[in-house]
Amino acid sequence: MQKPFQPFHAGRRREDYRALTGNARYVDDLRSPVGRPPVLHMLVVRSPYAHARIVRIHLDEARSLPGVVGAFTGAELVRAMPTLPIGPMPGVFDPGRHPLAVERARYVGDPVAVILAETLPIAEDARDLVDVEYEVLPAVVDPEQALEAEAPLLYEDLGSNVAFVHHLRGGESEAAFTRADHVLHLRLENQRLAPSSLESRACMFDFDPGSGQLSAWVSSQAIFRVRETLAMFLGLNSGKILVHNAEVGGAFGAKNVFLGEEVIAAYLAMAHARPVKWIEQRDENLHAQSQGRGQIHNIEAAFQADGILLGLKLRSLADLGAFLVATTTMVPTRVPLMLCGPYRVQAVESEVIGVFTNKATTAPYRGAxxxxxxxxxxxxxxxxxxxxxxxxxxxxxxNFIAPQDFPYRTVTGVVYDSGNYQAILERVLELGDYPGWRARQRASRASAHPRLLGLGLASFIELSGDSMAPPAHIPHEAATVRIRRDGTILVQCGVAHNGQGHFTTLARIAATVFQLPDEQVEVRMNDSSLPGYSVGTFGSRITQVTGSAVLLAAEAVRDKALHCAACLLEASAADMVLEEGRFNVRGTPTRAIPLGDLARQVEEQPELIEREAPNPANGTAIEGLAAWREYSPAGAAYASGAHLAVVEIDPDTGGIQILNYVAVDDCGRILQRELAEAQVHGSLAQGIGQALYEEVVYDEDGQLLSGTLLNYALPLAHMLPAFITDFVETPSPFNPLGAKGVAESGCIGAPPAIVNAVLDALSPLGITTIDMPLTPEKIWALLYARRQRDI
Structure with a gap:
């Protein structure tokens, strides 16, 4: 039986040097390729209205400005293009969304025209000269109001604003509710969020008419999805499209798919045979980038007098926004699947209604x-x-699922691979001094001047390693590992790196296999021409899925090298030992051959090893001492965790202070604790941001009130507490590393932990519900209303 892969201690992240020294190259840092004309700059003209018919677009003044190469209406550019794919879910109304708006704008920020100019300032001046005549139409922004019979319709041919209705039933719901001692009702809102990555959407394209090759430089989570999208819209063979991922300043799910403008920039690069760059401006990002969450849930929960949860009924409204992309419907329909959490829920019944509103579209945002x-x-x-x-x-x-019950199938059909939920909770309670804080809370409430002190818990599961299914002939993930003539190791894969530390992780996996320092391993990714493949960087999947592909490829090359060394040294393969980058015969250290010499001899005598099968992604052969390995996991790995938040509320201002915050995660076998902790810290910042500060707000006319960072509140460092973090390890049986994801845990656990803590603090006042974000104004208003009732 093969020994499990052993974790290792990480040194400094190799990705950090460029960023810390200012040498990272983002898309906006890129210039025209050598020998090509200077870059043209594209800017987008956007609708100022949430719902309007586009009567006429006047572009003559913009076109006449010196330095303007072109100005185009949406209709001119996209009528011959296909519409955006909406994903595989049956029964969903397809609005036929083009990359730019045609005839009608349906949200503030909807792109209606584009400018192409020699410089960005000229493009900005030209955009100011564009005059668009609109016929303003009634808008609807509230998803509950959008269901009303008299609500304005975004798509008349649909006859309503309902894009889909999705039902899920698991277990015997009616029996569970009949048997229950109690039934509670809750109405919960999960507010819209702006992903707000440091870098907005960005792309640059260049087309060579001679070779017919389109080169793309993007800020993306999925370079192969970029390639296939461009091929579909532009009518190119995907083999003629080369995609490079530049440095990526954050994505969080929002850079998985193109929303349209990127396709137009690529088309203009082809049409003008010049490089074209589009960098989304910050106000555009807040108006037009896909947004997260945006759901209203009505819950019924059936439970026994001893606290055992029997069943859940969910009616969920998903605010989809004005149009759909391939990942929009996946998020709200995944919610009922995950509704059991870490508990033995006996029945789940759900109805999810997807509703069109005059807002930017929704799509995955960290946690999805x-x-x-x-x-x-x-x-x-x-x-x-x-x-x-x-x-x-x-x-x-x-209510926890017991450790001995894994693998565990929930009533919604989800299979959890492994876990130990009680051990995680007990570790959180211990690290957070839960009994001590409860004792302080009781003492305070019994005093003459009680403090509004509250404790909140959250236990959760985190789906990881899942994928958006690739084409049938392509694996979920693939990598090539090569031993080079100088004795170093080259790892090549199809990952779109977004800053998580993948270069460091994959280098260490390969270095461990070859018993080498990680400095002797080079990792290449972010390039669709490499011998590798990836469906994308999302869902906390890269370590366990790409890492497994790298592990398998490295082990295959090591085994090839071992047999080659045995042949050259005229020894038995069983007697070969790999140490410090060389094979030697056990007991005879002078009979040895370095890895680099092996690689050289294989290049000169290819008959020494069996020829590697062609790379199925592009059909090219794998030459030399190398191996391509693909990997598709047997199933998703389910990470888990528990959080404890201790808060105190200032009764005079409604301000919330987090006194203590503890997060314990089970992300399977931990390969690099430092990187895992960093992922937890980052996601906690975003989870606390949702709980306390962040919300996308539209007025009743569809105008975005949170359209700048002056009124969309992102948490700053001083607004976050110090975190106590720890880990419990239950390795996943579904991948050879035993790894699970951890990158989204803070976004999953922090909102309920903090809201539960605040409601615990307010419970003596009879306040039982509140919606995020928990702003001081909202808390103060509740406290004031309570005081008025007591007068």
Whole structure:
């Protein structure tokens, strides 16, 4: 039986040097390729109205400005193009969305025309000269109002604003509710969020008419998806499209798919045979980038007098925005699948209604369905605890899936590979001094001047290693590992790196296989021409899926090298030992051959090894001492965790102070603790941001009120607490590394932990519900209303 891959201690991240020294090259740092004309700059003209018919677009003044290469309406550019793919879900209304708006704008920021100019300032001046005549139409921004019979319609041929209705039923719901001692009702909102990556959307394209090759430089999570999208829209063979990922300043799910403008920039590069660059400006990003969450949930929960949760009924409204992309419907329909969380729920019944509104579209944002589902079930758990006067930790203990029950199939059909939920919770309670804080809370409430002190828990699962299915002939992930003539190792894969530390992780996996320092391993990614493949960087999947492909390829090359060395040294393969970059015969260290010499001899005598099968992604042969290996996991790995938040509320201002925050995660076998902790810290910042600060807000006319960073509140460093983090390891049996994901855990666990803590602090006042974000104004208003009732 093969020994499990052993974790290792990480040194400095090799990705950090360029960023810290200012030498990182983002798309906007790139210039025209050598020998090509200077870059043209594209800017987008956007609708100022949430709903309007485009009557006429006047471009003559813009076109006449010196330095303007072209100005185009959306209709001129996209009528011959296909519409955006909406994903495989049956029964969904396809609005036929083009890359630019045609005839009608349906949200503030909808792109209606583009400018192409020699410089960015000229393009900005030209954009100011564009005059668009609009016929303003009624808008609808509230998804509940969008369901009303008299609501304005975004698409008349649909006859309503309902894009889809999705049902899920698992277990015997009616029996569970009949058997229950209690039923509670909750209405919960998961507000819209702006992904707000440091770098907005960015792309540059160059087309060579002679060779017919389109080169793309993007800020993306999925370079092969970029390639296929460009091929579809532009009518090119995908083999003629070369995609490079530049440095990426954050993505968080929002750079998985093109929304349209990127396709237009590529088309203009082809039409003008010149490089074209488009860098989304910050106000555009807040108006037009896909947004996250945006769901309203009505919950019924059936439970026993001892706190056992029997069943859940969910009616969910998903605010889809004005149009769909391939990943839009996936998020709200995933919520009911994840609704059991880490608990033995006996029945789930759900209805998810996807609703069109006059807003930017929604798509995955860090967590993508797991935060929404966790928020529901964790709010339910705390309400059960408060209604029965049982400690919230004890309620969770009574409902957890037991360690011996794995693999565990939930009533919604999801299979959890492994876990130990109670051990995680007990570790959180210990690290956070839960009994001590409860004792302080009781003492305070019994005093003459009680403090508004609250404790909140959240236990959760995190789906990881899942994929958006690639074409049938392509694996989920593939990598090539090569031993080079100088004795170093080259790892090549199809990952689109977004800053998580993949260069460091993949180098260490290969270095461990070859017993080499990681400095002797080079990792290449971010390039579709490399001998590798990846469906994308999302869903906390790269370490466990790409890492497994690298591991398998490295082991295959090592085994090839071992047999080659045995042949050259005239020894048995069983007697070969790999140490410090060389094979030697056990007991005879003078009979040895370095890895570099092996690679050289194989290049000169290819008959020494069996020829590697062609790379199935592009059909090219793998030459030399190298191996291509593809990897598709047996199933998704389910990470898990538990969070504890301790808060105090200032009764005079409504301000919330986080006194203590503890996060314990089970991300399987931890390969690099430092990188895992960094992912937890980053996602906690975003999860706390949702709980306390962030919200995309539209007025009733569809105008974006949070359209700048002056009024979309992102948390700064001083607004976040110090975190206590730790890990419990239950390796996944579904991949050879035993790894699970961790990158989204903070976004999943922090919102319910903090909201539960705040409601725990307010519970003596009879306040039982509140919606995020928990702003001081909102808390103060609740406290003021309570004081008025007491007068």
């Amino acid at each position: 369905g797991r935060p929404e589902a966790t928020y529901i079930v964790e709010r339910v758990m705390d309400r059960i605890a408060h209604e029965l006067d049982i400690d919230p930790a004890e309620v969770r203990r009574r």
